[in-house]
Amino acid sequence: MQDHISLTDVCLERDGITVLNNINLHLTEARIALIGSNGSGKSSLARLLNGLLQATAGTISVCGEDPKKGIEAMHRRVGFIFQNPDHQLIFPTVLEELSFGLMNIGKTRRQAHDQAMSLLRQHDHEEWANMSVHALSEGQKQLVCIFAVLLMEPKLLILDEPFSALDLLIKKQLLRILDQQAPQMLMISHDLDAIYHFDRVIWLEHGRVREDGPAPAVIDHYRQWVASQLENHP
């Protein structure tokens, strides 16, 4: 698989503070997770990848594009899912929400509606089509966000703590859908069990890569480190 995400000597300052320090990553695995303490720089890194933040130094490539070109330039190849679905959902009904991206890339309204309905049907949520997005629960809204992104058939999905507000059942359903349908995923998560089977885990601490490798090893070291921090700061 080609390098889908590549960061070379990337640094980021926010308000004069170094948030990411000399990050070098070449990410080709299908399932990659980013872990680390609060404030370690995970969301900032995700925001560099979709062009919401600009690196202070270094170069970034996502699916062969420079994210500086903005989210529109990467729209067809990269899907982004963030923690709060309210920041992503803009249309009054679920069907309009799901159809928008497809019409944006040239599908007719009819084609877009048919594709959206077919996905809803596939997941037994046909009855959502004409519902107001705001009448859905947080978990259901997050599922709509994931459906909207999957309809675009992205090569790569970048998710920033997508499960933090979700109950166990919806979380497991979403993970299953993502596992079946996303060719490549980079997921930021504090839920270590959800990412234990991933191909690669990158542990960020104070804006640097502290460890990078197979999920079980990195996660176990992270858990040991957290336990040792607790012992030192009870």
Ligand SMILES: Nc1ncnc2c1ncn2[C@@H]1O[C@H](COP(=O)(O)OP(=O)(O)OP(=O)(O)O)[C@@H](O)[C@H]1O
């Ligand atoms: N809007 C902002 N303006 C300036 N600095 C910010 C801003 N947001 C975050 N930061 C700084 O960037 C650092 C990294 O924050 P970031 O949100 O990337 O961490 P994170 O690892 O995603 O944390 P969390 O696990 O809590 O979501 C923080 O220490 C914070 O000081």
